[in-house]
Amino acid sequence: MAYVLAYAVIMLNTDAHNPLVWPKMSKTEFLHINLSTGDDNHMPQVSLFAVYSVNQDSELRLVENCF
Numbered sequence: 001m002a003y004v005l006a007y008a009v010i011m012l013n014t015d016a017h018n019p020l021v022w023p024k025m026s027k028t029e030f031l032h033i034n035l036s037t038g039d040d041n042h043m044p045q046v047s048l049f050a051v052y053s054v055n056q057d058s059e060l061r062l063v064e065n066c067f
Contacts, residue, residue: 001041004034004037004042005034008030008034009051009055009060011025011033012025012030012052012055013055013059013060016055016056016059027049030048030052031045031048031052
């Protein structure tokens with residue numbers, strides 16, 4: 001579950017904040033990515049929608065010199 005979610009969040013971040021990507025991923029598409037793993041071990045839909053909303057509002061960025 002963690003690997004699928006991490007991959008989906010990276011893809012969502014790239015999709016949402018890169019102007020060259022079109023069309024943009026919808027909430028439904030993001031949900032499908034996370035639920036299409038073939039098992040029942042995934043985050044609840046409410047949590048996935050929250051992840052989607054937070055990512056749309058602010059871009060994930062690496063912090064330089066964090067150590």
